[in-house]
């Protein structure tokens with residue numbers, strides 16, 4: 001049995017992580033490797049990005065419930081792919097770590113892509129652990145929209161203003177957006193208290 005191998009593609013939003021994952025998976029498919037691609041069933045907006053085409057046949061990501069990453073290992077045990085790609089790995093529960101380790105132990109080349117930090121600059125989900133366990137880590141950078149330097153952070157804006165670290169992940173009402181920023185231009189407002197909310201401080 002061949003030895004497995006773990007590659008992690010990390011970075012902020014807009015840094016091209018999914019494109020890099022798809023590029024690697026496509027090359028494996030061209031080399032006639034059997035490929036399985038997974039993503040958490042939480043982020044349906046990007047479903048169509050995770051499609052690679054080879055010989056007229058689409059390579060579609062299998063959507064797995066974010067809290068049941070063990071289904072990735074179960075499916076790989078049945079289908080015995082050579083290569084497994086996992087996109088948006090930060091959204092999977094902690095069970096993604098033993099699942100990935102099992103795949104690697106089965107001799108599979110595993111390519112994981114995900115956000116290494118959340119909008120507040122905090123390590124995101126199981127990504128730091130996966131990066132530690134990886135044979136190879138690539139950190140991709142976007143471009144800071146303020147100064148044009150390489151951007152390693154993801155800026156969250158709510159109604160055009162930097163979000164606070166404790167702002168709810170699911171927003172009711174306010175308009176939110178995300179943009180790539182460098183360390184110098186990444187802003188996180190201090191935790192908001194009811195009295196200061198909405199003030200320009």
Ligand SMILES: [Zn+2]
Pocket residue numbers: 144145146147148149181182183184185
């Ligand atoms: Zn900048």
